[in-house]
Amino acid sequence: MGKKINLLMFSGEYDKALAALIIANSAREMEVDVTIFFAFWGLFLLRSPETMTLEDKTTYEKMFGMMTPKGPGELPLSKMNFSGLGKEMLLEMMEDDEAPKLKDFLNGAIKKGVRFYGCKLSMEIMGIKKEELIPELEVVDAKTYLKDAMESDMQLFI
Amino acid sequence: MGKKINLLMFSGEYDKALAALIIANSAREMEVDVTIFFAFWGLFLLRSPETMTLEDKTTYEKMFGMMTPKGPGELPLSKMNFSGLGKEMLLEMMEDDEAPKLKDFLNGAIKKGVRFYGCKLSMEIMGIKKEELIPELEVVDAKTYLKDAMESDMQLFI
Amino acid sequence: MGKKINLLMFSGEYDKALAALIIANSAREMEVDVTIFFAFWGLFLLRSPETMTLEDKTTYEKMFGMMTPKGPGELPLSKMNFSGLGKEMLLEMMEDDEAPKLKDFLNGAIKKGVRFYGCKLSMEIMGIKKEELIPELEVVDAKTYLKDAMESDMQLFI
Numbered sequence: 001m002g003k004k005i006n007l008l009m010f011s012g013e014y015d016k017a018l019a020a021l022i023i024a025n026s027a028r029e030m031e032v033d034v035t036i037f038f039a040f041w042g043l044f045l046l047r048s049p050e051t052m053t054l055e056d057k058t059t060y061e062k063m064f065g066m067m068t069p070k071g072p073g074e075l076p077l078s079k080m081n082f083s084g085l086g087k088e089m090l091l092e093m094m095e096d097d098e099a100p101k102l103k104d105f106l107n108g109a110i111k112k113g114v115r116f117y118g119c120k121l122s123m124e125i126m127g128i129k130k131e132e133l134i135p136e137l138e139v140v141d142a143k144t145y146l147k148d149a150m151e152s153d154m155q156l157f158i
Numbered sequence: 159m160g161k162k163i164n165l166l167m168f169s170g171e172y173d174k175a176l177a178a179l180i181i182a183n184s185a186r187e188m189e190v191d192v193t194i195f196f197a198f199w200g201l202f203l204l205r206s207p208e209t210m211t212l213e214d215k216t217t218y219e220k221m222f223g224m225m226t227p228k229g230p231g232e233l234p235l236s237k238m239n240f241s242g243l244g245k246e247m248l249l250e251m252m253e254d255d256e257a258p259k260l261k262d263f264l265n266g267a268i269k270k271g272v273r274f275y276g277c278k279l280s281m282e283i284m285g286i287k288k289e290e291l292i293p294e295l296e297v298v299d300a301k302t303y304l305k306d307a308m309e310s311d312m313q314l315f316i
Numbered sequence: 317m318g319k320k321i322n323l324l325m326f327s328g329e330y331d332k333a334l335a336a337l338i339i340a341n342s343a344r345e346m347e348v349d350v351t352i353f354f355a356f357w358g359l360f361l362l363r364s365p366e367t368m369t370l371e372d373k374t375t376y377e378k379m380f381g382m383m384t385p386k387g388p389g390e391l392p393l394s395k396m397n398f399s400g401l402g403k404e405m406l407l408e409m410m411e412d413d414e415a416p417k418l419k420d421f422l423n424g425a426i427k428k429g430v431r432f433y434g435c436k437l438s439m440e441i442m443g444i445k446k447e448e449l450i451p452e453l454e455v456v457d458a459k460t461y462l463k464d465a466m467e468s469d470m471q472l473f474i
Contacts, residue, residue: 003466008314010177012237015356019326019473022437026458032466040173041237060251067238079328079357080383092376093441121180125251142184150161150190150311153466156324156473157177157314166472168335170395198331199395218408225396279338283409300342308319308348308469315335315472 004033006152008145012041012069013078014087014102020158021105028112035152036109037145038137039119042158043126044069045106046118046133053132061127072102110136117145162191164310166303170199170227171236172245172260178316179263186270193310194267195303196295197277200316201284202227203264204276204291211290219285230260268294275303320349322468324461328357328385329394330403330418336474337421344428351468352425353461354453355435358474359442360385361422362434362449369448377443388418426452433461 005027009020024034038046048071054062069075080086094101100108110116118137123130130139149155163185167178182192196204205228212220227233238244252259258266268274274295281288281297288297307313321343325336340350354362363386370378385391396402410417416424426432432453439446439455446455465471 005462005466008177010174016326019324019355022458023462027462030459030462032462039177058251058254060247060254064247064251089376089380090441093374093380093443096374096376097440099437099441121257124255125248125257127251142180143188146163146181146185146188146190150163152312154468154471155312155314156471157316158473166335168332197335216409216412218405218412222405222409279415282413283406283415285409300338301346304321304339304343304346304348308321310470313470313472315474 002031002033004152005035005154006149007034007036008149008155008157009036009038009042009045010040011078011158012044012075014072014075015077015079015090016158017042017045017072017075018102018105021102021109023156024114025105025108025112028109028114033115035115035117035148037117037119037140037148039122041068043118043122043128043133045072045075046116046137047071047128048132048134051132053129056129057127064126065128072106075102110134117148119145160189160191162310163193163312164307165192165194166307166313166315167194167196167200167203168198169236169316170202170233172230172233173235173237173248174316175200175203175230175233176260176263178314179260179267181314182272183263183266183270186267186272191273193273193275193306195275195277195298195306197280199226201276201280201286201291203230203233204274204295205229205286206290206292209290211287214287215285222284223286230264233260268292275306277303318347318349320468321351321470322465323350323352324465324471324473325352325354325358325361326356327394327474328360328391330388330391331393331395331406332474333358333361333388333391334418334421337418337425339472340430341421341424341428344425344430349431351431351433351464353433353435353456353464355438357384359434359438359444359449361388361391362432362453363387363444364448364450367448369445372445373443380442381444388422391418426450433464435461
């Protein structure tokens with residue numbers, strides 16, 4: 001039987017999301033099954049300015065939704081962000097090395113068949129709707145995540 | 159034989175502690191054995207203003223103890239804390255969804271039989287005494303943690 | 317067959333590096349095989365002011381290299397760093413307990429035979445050269461990391 005890995009993407013930061021997606025894509029190229037469970041801040045990676053909505057949301061949900069990143073391009077760095085300057089530097093260095101951007105790694109993961117799970121409770125609390133996120137996302141509860149994770153050969157909390 | 163998971167709770171933040179305890183409680187409801195090893199900042203989740211003491215501590219330990227969170231209610235968010243405003247927003251959104259608070263998840267974990275391990279070395283360095291933490295805590299060294307973790311089906315560093 | 321653990325050291329912080337190295341050293345004392353894969357900020361733990369170079373680097377790489385920590389002594393705390401004051405307090409408390417410093421744990425890990433892997437892609441992007449890091453480091457790609465991690469009994473992302 002094939003190998004399987006499970007990543008819990010909790011952080012909403014550019015560099016950590018990059019790490020998670022590089023691991024996920026490399027694993028898929030090795031024919032390893034990959035599930036990423038997006039919870040809390042991790043969900044912001046899967047948003048997009050185009051699908052964002054303010055309808056049927058409480059005031060707090062609207063405020064929270066507007067203050068937080070809308071997709072891969074808006075995620076800050078986990079360290080040395082310096083209001084965006086540190087991130088600019090990292091992006092320039094990545095370009096010099098012709099490394100793909102976070103958005104490309106995300107599209108790669110979708111194409112390569114990574115399974116995308118979204119945390120139901122986080123989405124309810126933050127007022128994020130399924131249609132605001134990528135269509136490949138399946139909304140699941142903590143037990144579904146745990147079942148998948150416990151059946152995997154490797155689990156990381158990122 | 160039953161399944162078993164092991165979490166290393168290193169961070170002392172409201173949202174990450176929430177994630178750890180939701181995983182732990184969900185696992186217990188699935189009859190999975192759960193150990194949480196609290197180290198460094200993670201230990202602050204188990205403190206309480208009522209049991210805090212300054213006796214038999216060095217000046218640095220006293221200062222450190224007073225500057226750091228005393229229990230679940232005082233933990234900051236890992237992101238967007240904004241001196242407490244972001245956390246207030248999250249708490250309001252949780253209340254709107256009738257989601258339990260961190261304190262309730264902690265009590266749930268105790269009732270459901272999660273095993274609580276405290277890192278001996280962290281407690282010695284920070285001058286935290288056993289009687290300042292929840293009575294269910296067992297103080298253990300890194301090797302006892304490792305033995306438990308390596309016997310588990312899944313391990314996370316949170 | 318013996319047990320094996322794999323740590324992904326992503327963070328470049330004093331307290332998290334301490335946690336990783338205490339786990340690694342304890343595991344080696346239990347005759348467990350240990351690999352640490354250093355990626356992104358984690359690589360700064362393995363730098364040294366003596367071996368740092370600015371040659372053959374782009375302007376961004378030079379700036380980035382000078383702004384980031386050069387070895388264990390320069391890593392900040394993940395929380396409460398307070399421009400170094402919080403770290404000073406932690407170091408004083410560690411000294412009071414006669415706990416070794418991060419540098420000593422790193423040397424211990426080298427002597428005890430921990431395997432050091434460095435992330436090729438991170439090094440290319442940030443312009444870090446092999447000769448700037450500890451000589452024990454082997455530069456590998458994400459797939460080599462994954463192979464080692466999936467063969468291990470336990471994996472952590474730190």
